[in-house]
Amino acid sequence: MLPIFALLSLLTLPAPVFGQALVPYTVQLNSEKLEEQGLNLAQDAVQLVRFQQSQLALPRAQLATQLAPKRYETWFILGSLYVQNEELDKGIQALQQARSLDRKEAGILFTLGSAYFQKRDYTTAISNLQEGLKLKPDVPEALFDLGNSYYMLKQYAPALTAYEKAVAQEKNFWPAINNIGLLKYEQGDIAGAIEKWRIAIGLDKEAAEPQLAAAVAFYTKGEKDKGIAMGESAIRLDNRYADLQFLKENLWGERLLADTKKFLENPKIQAAIAQSQNSPSRIESSP
Structure with missing residues (x-):
């Protein structure tokens, strides 16, 4: 990407005056290529997280959202990184942007639920987790988070139900x-x-x-x-x-x-x- 940005910076320099003899050349950027590059950066960020390099992953995820702003994946990954780093407000904002781009991705809702749980907003956490479970009902980790949210509100009956469903999905x-x-x-x-x-x-x-x-x-x-x-x-x-x-x-x-x-x-x-x-x-x- 460095050659592209270097070229863009040159375009901001004043052009020499040669009367009307020369017409400045305009670079045509390929939006599909930029989006592909953004998705590749997002994937790089995921790999870095797997190797516990979240500080290196975050700037890549941020750049990915700029190169591919209309893809939910880039905002989802960025939001997840913010939540992992306990920058919860930034995480929620990015995840809500991802949610606006794809209403059917349950993982976004599960991560929002986790973020709100960490903010101790257990009612909103429950709302997001339940909505995600409507889309994908067999995720033990989401059921576990749902149980924890009910447990923190001392609503023991629905908490027990959620925990038991999690164990039913994964007995170990x-x-x-x-x-x-x-x-x-x-x-x-x-x-x-x-x-x-x-x-x-x-x-x-x-x-x-x-x-x-x-x-x-x-x-x-x-x-x-x-x-x-x-x-x-x-x-x-x-x-x-x-x-x-x-x-x-x-x-x-x-x-x-x-x-x-x-x-x-x-x-x-x-x-x-x-x-x-x-x-x-x-x-x-x-x-």
């Missing part, structure tokens, strides 16, 4: 099973919560969250040694889960947080936390 989707456990615990069903967390642990033995949640539940119901052993294991896997604020950000409810606070004050758990802070921790990547 342990985050949804884990969050059913969170929901059940808030409702006072400790046994039901433990059952879900055991299933989640069976699906991913490296997942610290369901291990710590189950540890707290066992400890609270009187099985202290079992709870402490599980808790020590969970903290060794990922010591972020020893932080109450981090747990709150991961949708742990008031009842579970209160019990976790007591659990984390146990001297053996305090020792496990101190030890984990002095040694490298395996940080899991949450879906």
Whole structure:
């Protein structure tokens, strides 16, 4: 693209005066070629994101929207990058532009739902996710986000329905099973919560969250040694889960947080936390 922009800049220079002998040559830009170049840049941006190079991806995505402004794909990718970088207002604006260009792309609505969830506008998140699910009803991640949005509004019945639909679409989707456990615990069903967390642990033995949640539940119901052993294991896997604020950000409810606070004050758990802070921790990547 550099030769094109260099040529365009030359066109702004004043032309020499030769009477009427010469007619300035006008460059005819091929709009289809520019659009194709824009889509290629957008694809480059996607590849860079896959290699965790989002800072390099963003300027390419921005340029892509200039070269192909009438293609929803460029705005969709740009909006998604902004949301990933937590520039939520810019992301929503770009995604709404993508939405104006294609009303049938469910992914745009799912990403809008995620953006509004991060802004804690759970009602608008639900609206976008539901609209997207009307177009594409079998996406477990979107159903999971829908469940989370209802959960944050303490609308537990529709949250449970959404989580169960997500698991029905993908039976090994342990985050949804884990969050059913969170929901059940808030409702006072400790046994039901433990059952879900055991299933989640069976699906991913490296997942610290369901291990710590189950540890707290066992400890609270009187099985202290079992709870402490599980808790020590969970903290060794990922010591972020020893932080109450981090747990709150991961949708742990008031009842579970209160019990976790007591659990984390146990001297053996305090020792496990101190030890984990002095040694490298395996940080899991949450879906």
